[in-house]
Amino acid sequence: xxxEIITIGDELLIGxxxxxxxxFIAKQLNKIGVSVYQITSVQDDKxxxxxxxxxxxxxxxxxxxxxxxxxxxxxITKKTLAEYFSDTLVQNDAVLENIKSIWKQNNRQTLLQVxxxxxxxxxxxxxxxxxxxxxxxxxxxxxxxxxISLPGVPFEMKSLITNSVLPKLKDKYHxxxxxxxxxxxxxxxxxxLAARIEAWEDALxxxxxxxxxxxxxxxxxxxSGKGFxxxxxxxxxxxxxxxxxxxxxxxxxxxxxxxxxEEAVIANQLTKIGKSLAIAESCTGGKxxxxxxxxxxxxxYLKGGVVTYSTxxxxxxxxxxxxxxxxxxxxxxxxAEAMAQNVLKxxxxxxxxxxxxxxxxxxxxxxxxxxxxFVAIATKTGVYSEHFNFGNHRARVINKAVNKALEMLQKExxxx
Amino acid sequence: xxxEIITIGDELLIGxxxxxxxxFIAKQLNKIGVSVYQITSVQDDKxxxxxxxxxxxxxxxxxxxxxxxxxxxxxITKKTLAEYFSDTLVQNDAVLENIKSIWKQNNRQTLLQVxxxxxxxxxxxxxxxxxxxxxxxxxxxxxxxxxISLPGVPFEMKSLITNSVLPKLKDKYHxxxxxxxxxxxxxxxxxxLAARIEAWEDALxxxxxxxxxxxxxxxxxxxSGKGFxxxxxxxxxxxxxxxxxxxxxxxxxxxxxxxxxEEAVIANQLTKIGKSLAIAESCTGGKxxxxxxxxxxxxxYLKGGVVTYSTxxxxxxxxxxxxxxxxxxxxxxxxAEAMAQNVLKxxxxxxxxxxxxxxxxxxxxxxxxxxxxFVAIATKTGVYSEHFNFGNHRARVINKAVNKALEMLQKExxxx
Numbered sequence: 001x002x003x004e005i006i007t008i009g010d011e012l013l014i015g016x017x018x019x020x021x022x023x024f025i026a027k028q029l030n031k032i033g034v035s036v037y038q039i040t041s042v043q044d045d046k047x048x049x050x051x052x053x054x055x056x057x058x059x060x061x062x063x064x065x066x067x068x069x070x071x072x073x074x075x076i077t078k079k080t081l082a083e084y085f086s087d088t089l090v091q092n093d094a095v096l097e098n099i100k101s102i103w104k105q106n107n108r109q110t111l112l113q114v115x116x117x118x119x120x121x122x123x124x125x126x127x128x129x130x131x132x133x134x135x136x137x138x139x140x141x142x143x144x145x146x147x148i149s150l151p152g153v154p155f156e157m158k159s160l161i162t163n164s165v166l167p168k169l170k171d172k173y174h175x176x177x178x179x180x181x182x183x184x185x186x187x188x189x190x191x192x193l194a195a196r197i198e199a200w201e202d203a204l205x206x207x208x209x210x211x212x213x214x215x216x217x218x219x220x221x222x223x224s225g226k227g228f229x230x231x232x233x234x235x236x237x238x239x240x241x242x243x244x245x246x247x248x249x250x251x252x253x254x255x256x257x258x259x260x261x262e263e264a265v266i267a268n269q270l271t272k273i274g275k276s277l278a279i280a281e282s283c284t285g286g287k288x289x290x291x292x293x294x295x296x297x298x299x300x301y302l303k304g305g306v307v308t309y310s311t312x313x314x315x316x317x318x319x320x321x322x323x324x325x326x327x328x329x330x331x332x333x334x335x336a337e338a339m340a341q342n343v344l345k346x347x348x349x350x351x352x353x354x355x356x357x358x359x360x361x362x363x364x365x366x367x368x369x370x371x372x373x374f375v376a377i378a379t380k381t382g383v384y385s386e387h388f389n390f391g392n393h394r395a396r397v398i399n400k401a402v403n404k405a406l407e408m409l410q411k412e413x414x415x416x
Numbered sequence: 417x418x419x420e421i422i423t424i425g426d427e428l429l430i431g432x433x434x435x436x437x438x439x440f441i442a443k444q445l446n447k448i449g450v451s452v453y454q455i456t457s458v459q460d461d462k463x464x465x466x467x468x469x470x471x472x473x474x475x476x477x478x479x480x481x482x483x484x485x486x487x488x489x490x491x492i493t494k495k496t497l498a499e500y501f502s503d504t505l506v507q508n509d510a511v512l513e514n515i516k517s518i519w520k521q522n523n524r525q526t527l528l529q530v531x532x533x534x535x536x537x538x539x540x541x542x543x544x545x546x547x548x549x550x551x552x553x554x555x556x557x558x559x560x561x562x563x564i565s566l567p568g569v570p571f572e573m574k575s576l577i578t579n580s581v582l583p584k585l586k587d588k589y590h591x592x593x594x595x596x597x598x599x600x601x602x603x604x605x606x607x608x609l610a611a612r613i614e615a616w617e618d619a620l621x622x623x624x625x626x627x628x629x630x631x632x633x634x635x636x637x638x639x640s641g642k643g644f645x646x647x648x649x650x651x652x653x654x655x656x657x658x659x660x661x662x663x664x665x666x667x668x669x670x671x672x673x674x675x676x677x678e679e680a681v682i683a684n685q686l687t688k689i690g691k692s693l694a695i696a697e698s699c700t701g702g703k704x705x706x707x708x709x710x711x712x713x714x715x716x717y718l719k720g721g722v723v724t725y726s727t728x729x730x731x732x733x734x735x736x737x738x739x740x741x742x743x744x745x746x747x748x749x750x751x752a753e754a755m756a757q758n759v760l761k762x763x764x765x766x767x768x769x770x771x772x773x774x775x776x777x778x779x780x781x782x783x784x785x786x787x788x789x790f791v792a793i794a795t796k797t798g799v800y801s802e803h804f805n806f807g808n809h810r811a812r813v814i815n816k817a818v819n820k821a822l823e824m825l826q827k828e829x830x831x832x
Contacts, residue, residue, distance in 0.1 A: 018435075
């Protein structure tokens, strides 16, 4: 069972928009045992889309298209699909009703012809009703090959994938079971890790694949298994994990959750033990808080945070003494620890984490080298910090500081 | 001049990693007049990569590959390229020296064979020296077709694109000039906007393309021109903009900057007028602060912010009276305005922006419907807020709140 995802839109090919739809779709397909063979982004151009469809049909069973279903002249996916299937576009009354009802809900002006035309679909298509937007999803078949066309707006696409596409694919195809387990490994470079586990890796059975995924100072080791016997795959992967862990005992830190969020692991643990968190950020500028609050349920454990970006704000908002800053520099262990301790008090939380550093490109308010970062953890009973140098690339310094802060926090809350 | 970007890695096809490299490369190629015809993501599989290479060579002039250059067994790009060019891998001494020097800089352990093997390159390749990592870039030619292989680690890839790939491409090819101008339009749906400007759109000359890019409540209207006469393209696009603006006079708000950051427009203006900003976030959870601090130079205008996520923290940290919260609900115009006013005082800033709302999926500490958001702006002389309902999809509520906050702030700071 193979699939190809084709994303349509000039905005992708000029780099104006990052294609996040493909990763979402790929992850969902994987969960039901469909492997994605290829992801292809093509222009809003009929000839190009036709070529991509033909190419995909020769390689895979399921072709999922996103984009090009809007009401404007650059949206040509429907016309192109009709041509590919030697079909014509006909008005679908249920879709028209849906458009009218969305119009009404949003108190919009009169329907224009371009809005009515969104109810046109190829006559051979089964409509996948879009409950959150005006562009319908479409399902077309050619023998055992399935073509699915979805809107490019991420939340409309997601709703259709979850509510229509996955159930229909599970109905139509007999899919194998796919399992990925990702181990988090800290403190080993890619090649050192590879050398350490080489004999184990070479002895992996054919149906289990291994991948190394470095990510800003942590390494993810992904084991993937695939087959029709679910229990067998689970057992085989479990066995391999039991074999590899003794080889990386000191560096193995746990498993990445299904969605790849380390912050979700922390969130679940804090919720479970009924403890709260506060965050004081300087160089990470709100990114830690944003990561936690992106997931629902954050109010269960997150009291909040401060972004004390300017030096003066560390004094005004976090009540750090000017003397501590002047004596040690604003980028120092002392300031990081005071930030963590004071934000803990301010928010009355059980745990607090802080970052202060210089992400560059210029030196700013301290003499610390670009890339210098201190991360501190405070609890009701103590405080400690670590000192890092993350190089001179701004986004990388911020991302590495975020990852280190998560790593330190994770270690702290799992102590108990 | 056409290019294809091929990104290699199973992690892309199982949705574990979002491909951000392609958008960066596409944007850079565009700036030097190279159009990206297609972006293709393929598995770590020799047969598949060979097929993608052949396909790309038949369609475009320049093929850029990323990924698969690491030291581990799943990294097979070099071997595959050597096979495609009927070539063998040979050790490159300059690359080996670079690896040794990076090893030394980072105080790593002894070089392993897999590290030494990173110095192997196809004998026909020109090496593009990687100054920030151990995997070399490679440049191979087949007649007028160019193949460029780059590491998948984003900051290594970016460094090679900027320092080696772009200058070499400009040398080799006579590229046309490409210009994109993107207009920001607020308050019009896609179809209403399209109807309004239909006559103008239909009269656009052949060499100027138009695209509609909706994005969480704002619309971007992109004009793209391409040709060898730079001045002519600039004039033609300028003329079309002058023709369209009178049709959207009330809704046109300005231009998107080159990188698509609205926050950069705000940052530049605040820096220019010498004013400062503070941010109080509840439902946006740090995302506003994070957007501003992601760009260097934020310390020029950003004092900082607070993420007062819990209701109690609005009292403890922002000093909002319990009575105001109890009387009006924590999700209310009064609380949003008090947040903005108090964070302005706390950080001693010239402008402040605040968000309070319910991003869902459950109701939390207020009775407000999921999706309700208040955004407030405070200055030294006043405060005002707006009330929104952004529906019941968490990520969408957060993103729309962020966009509205940026829109309101932008309007405020450009008043003067």
